Amino acid sequence: MKIEKSSSSRYILGLCLLLLLVSGCATRPAARYDEGTTIFQARKPVSEFVKKDIIHPIDAYDPWECFNREMYKFNYYFDRYLFLPIVGVYEWILPNYVQDRLSGIFNNIEELSNLTNNLLQLKGKGTAITTGRIIVNTTVGLAGMYDPAKKWGMPEYDEDFGQTLGYYGVGPGPYLVLPVLGPSSLRDTTGLAVDATVRYLFWDWLWDDGPFENVSGGNESKIRWSLATIEAIAARHQIDFRYYQSGSPFEYDFVRKIYLEKRKIDVAK
Numbered sequence: 001m002k003i004e005k006s007s008s009s010r011y012i013l014g015l016c017l018l019l020l021l022v023s024g025c026a027t028r029p030a031a032r033y034d035e036g037t038t039i040f041q042a043r044k045p046v047s048e049f050v051k052k053d054i055i056h057p058i059d060a061y062d063p064w065e066c067f068n069r070e071m072y073k074f075n076y077y078f079d080r081y082l083f084l085p086i087v088g089v090y091e092w093i094l095p096n097y098v099q100d101r102l103s104g105i106f107n108n109i110e111e112l113s114n115l116t117n118n119l120l121q122l123k124g125k126g127t128a129i130t131t132g133r134i135i136v137n138t139t140v141g142l143a144g145m146y147d148p149a150k151k152w153g154m155p156e157y158d159e160d161f162g163q164t165l166g167y168y169g170v171g172p173g174p175y176l177v178l179p180v181l182g183p184s185s186l187r188d189t190t191g192l193a194v195d196a197t198v199r200y201l202f203w204d205w206l207w208d209d210g211p212f213e214n215v216s217g218g219n220e221s222k223i224r225w226s227l228a229t230i231e232a233i234a235a236r237h238q239i240d241f242r243y244y245q246s247g248s249p250f251e252y253d254f255v256r257k258i259y260l261e262k263r264k265i266d267v268a269k
Contacts, residue, residue, distance in 0.1 A: 072177050130157050136152065
C-alpha cells in the first residue's frame with residue numbers, strides 16, 4: 001500500500017514479490033526480518049558489499065537514498081499496521097463478486113488517464129481503442145463493473161503522464177520512494193501529479209455540471225472522500241506485494257531496480 005492485475009503498478013509489484021522471494025531463498029536462515037529492529041539491520045546498499053570500481057547491474061541513480069530508505073521503512077509500518085488491516089476488513093465484509101465489480105468501476109475511471117496520455121503521445125490506435133473501451137464498458141459494462149470491451153478485441157493501452165514525459169525524451173531523474181504510493185522517480189512523481197489533476201477536474205465536472213450535479217445533497221465533499229478511500233482500498237486489495245517478506249537484505253535495491261527497468265519498458269513500448 002486477489003486478483004486481477006490490470007494496471008502496470010500491480011504488475012510491477014507482482015514482479016517485485018516474485019524476484020524477492022527467489023532472492024530470499026538464497027539468504028542464510030540466520031538472517032531474520034520479522035519484528036523489531038532486526039528487520040532493518042541488514043538494510044545496506046548493495047554497493048557496500050561489492051568492489052567500487054565495477055559497474056553492477058543493480059546500480060541506480062539514487063541520490064536521496066537515505067530519505068528513500070526511511071520512507072520505505074515508513075511504508076512498511078503504514079502498510080502492515082494500518083492499510084492491510086483495513087483491506088482485510090474490506091475483504092471480509094464484501095463478497096468477492098462485489099469486490100470485483102467495484103474494482104471494475106475504478107479501473108474504468110482510470111481509463112481517462114489512458115485516453116489522455118495516448119492522445120498526448122499521438123498514438124492513434126491506443127486513443128481509438130481506449131475511447132471504444134470507455135464507451136463500451138460504461139454502457140454495456142454498467143459503468144465498468146464488467147469488461148465486455150476486452151472480450152470484443154479491445155485490450156487496455158495503459159499510459160500515464162510519466163510515460164508521456166518519457167516519450168518526449170524526459171529522463172526519469174532521481175529515484176524517489178513516495179509515502180504510501182511506494183517506488184517512483186522525479187519524472188513519474190510529476191506525472192502522478194498531472195494525472196491526479198486531470199482526475200480531479202473530471203470529478204469536478206461530474207459533481208458540478210455532470211450527472212451527479214443534483215444528487216449530492218450538499219455532501220459532495222464527504223462523498224468524494226469516501227469514494228477516494230474505497231478506491232485506494234480496492235487498489236491495495238489487488239496488489240500481492242508485502243514488505244519484508246523476502247528474507248533478503250537487498251529488498252530495497254531489488255525493488256528499486258525492477259521498478260526502474262519496468263518504467264523503461266513502459267516508455268519504450
